[in-house]
Amino acid sequence: MISTATILTHGGSGSAFFVSNEGHLISNEHVTKSEKEVEVQTFDGKKHKGTVLKIQNFYDLALIKIESRNYPPLKLGDATKLHPGDTVWTIGAPHGLEFSVTKGIASYVGRNVGGKAFVQADVAINPGNSGGPMINDDGEVIGVNNFIIKQTVGLNFAIRQLSLQRIGIHFGGIVPTVSDSGTMATWRSWERQAGGATRSQEQPETRDSPGIAASSGDVSNLLKQLKASESTLQNIRDKMNKEFQTLDQRINKLTGDYANETTISKQEKIGLEIRRLKVQQVDVELKKIDAFLEYNKTASGLMIRAKQLSIDDATKTKHYDEELSKLAQSKSESENNRTQLMQQRQVLLN
Numbered sequence: 001m002i003s004t005a006t007i008l009t010h011g012g013s014g015s016a017f018f019v020s021n022e023g024h025l026i027s028n029e030h031v032t033k034s035e036k037e038v039e040v041q042t043f044d045g046k047k048h049k050g051t052v053l054k055i056q057n058f059y060d061l062a063l064i065k066i067e068s069r070n071y072p073p074l075k076l077g078d079a080t081k082l083h084p085g086d087t088v089w090t091i092g093a094p095h096g097l098e099f100s101v102t103k104g105i106a107s108y109v110g111r112n113v114g115g116k117a118f119v120q121a122d123v124a125i126n127p128g129n130s131g132g133p134m135i136n137d138d139g140e141v142i143g144v145n146n147f148i149i150k151q152t153v154g155l156n157f158a159i160r161q162l163s164l165q166r167i168g169i170h171f172g173g174i175v176p177t178v179s180d181s182g183t184m185a186t187w188r189s190w191e192r193q194a195g196g197a198t199r200s201q202e203q204p205e206t207r208d209s210p211g212i213a214a215s216s217g218d219v220s221n222l223l224k225q226l227k228a229s230e231s232t233l234q235n236i237r238d239k240m241n242k243e244f245q246t247l248d249q250r251i252n253k254l255t256g257d258y259a260n261e262t263t264i265s266k267q268e269k270i271g272l273e274i275r276r277l278k279v280q281q282v283d284v285e286l287k288k289i290d291a292f293l294e295y296n297k298t299a300s301g302l303m304i305r306a307k308q309l310s311i312d313d314a315t316k317t318k319h320y321d322e323e324l325s326k327l328a329q330s331k332s333e334s335e336n337n338r339t340q341l342m343q344q345r346q347v348l349l350n
Contacts, residue, residue: 001043003074004091006098007031007050007064007131008039015092015132016040016064017141018073019164023048023066024174026164027131028146029055032062040066043099059116059163060146062131063174074133076175077140079119079160080183080301081294082109088121090145092132104154110187113157117187119143122154134158160187182225182301189308222306226299233295240288247281275348282345289338296331300324 007014007027014031018024025040032038032052040050048066055062082088086106094100104123111120119134125145134143143158165178178184251274258270307320 001091001099001101003072004043004099004132005071006041006093008041008047009033009035013093013096013098013128014130015128015145017091017133018071019076020073020174021069023068023071024053024073025050025064025066026144026175027062027064028144029057029060029062031131032064038064040064041098042068042071044070059159061144061159061164074135075140076161076165077136077138077142079109079142079162080181080297082106082119082136082142083293083297084108087137088119088123088142089135089137090123090125090129090132091135092125092129092145094124094126094128096128104156107154110160110183111157112190115190116163117160117190118146118157119160121156121158123156125156162187182222182298182305184301186301186304189305219306219309222302222309226302229295229298229302233291236291237288240284240291244281244284247277247284251277251281279345279348282341282348285341286338286345289334289341292334293331293338296327296334300327300331303327 003018005016005018005025007016009032011033014027016025016027016031019026032055036052038050038052040048042048048068050064050066053063053065084106088104088106090102092098092100102124104121106119106121108120110117119142121134121143123134125148129145130147132145133141134145136142141161143160144164145156146159147157149155149157162178162184164175254270254274254277258267258274261267261270303320303324307317307324310316310320
């Protein structure tokens with residue numbers, strides 16, 4: 001709460017959140033409108049003079065500053081790691097009711113609306129929530145609440161936080177910039193096709209932040225990233241397999257102890273330990289699936305981008321379509337396996 005604020009203007013109110021220890025806040029440009037100064041009400045009830053330092057029209061973002069260092073910044077997360085069904089939270093001032101907290105789930109991640117990628121959620125957002133943070137379960141900002149579709153329920157959209165980090169340099173370096181991942185590169189390709197943000201409007205490409213350039217020569221770079229992701233996944237799988245085998249050995253030993261034990265109370269104790277270890281085995285399998293789903297998401301983004309860069313080569317395009325189809329099928333199978341494992345875990349706990 002202390003890291004959020006309510007923005008008061010002549011035309012109404014909105015929300016914001018702190019991104020630095022020096023009193024910098026982020027809100028929507030449509031909240032500040034054309035005003036150069038706004039009133040910022042913090043959670044402790046104090047009201048501050050806020051100066052609108054910068055705006056970014058395409059992403060509908062505004063940078064505001066107050067003269068105070070009493071409010072800690074929220075940590076920025078990664079919207080590309082969000083999955084449909086994940087819990088999201090918002091803090092804002094719907095209809096002027098400041099510092100209201102709502103909870104819901106992410107309905108879709110990377111929804112293309114007007115050539116921009118949004119986090120779609122069913123969390124309750126109303127006029128006044130604009131500019132406030134959409135937060136994951138780790139307390140990290142993964143989006144900036146932006147708009148709702150009127151006369152609907154549960155169709156609320158937040159600008160993914162990556163937009164904020166891509167243009168961070170234009171906000172005076174207040175917000176740390178990030179490099180493109182495969183998914184983010186795909187989202188940005190929509191924006192270029194929609195005639196939106198250009199490279200000069202975002203973060204200039206540097207050697208420290210190479211991103212993914214939109215040229216056919218970078219297909220090999222995309223495939224290298226894919227290989228690196230595959231290697232990371234395999235390392236995780238190897239580690240999880242060893243952990244599973246260790247647990248299996250302990251379970252086998254306890255099973256033998258159970259069979260040889262004649263005391264009922266000791267049998268019950270051994271039985272409980274076996275169930276606890278089996279729950280740990282399920283958790284290991286769930287970690288493997290989650291790692292694969294993360295890889296699948298990255299790989300799909302890279303494949304889509306490679307396909308776009310090879311659009312003039314029918315053979316390569318067909319190949320990427322086939323690979324994307326395989327990734328979609330394996331994702332569906334993994335999600336089904338995850339559901340079954342969660343059910344199995346619940347049975348063990350009961």
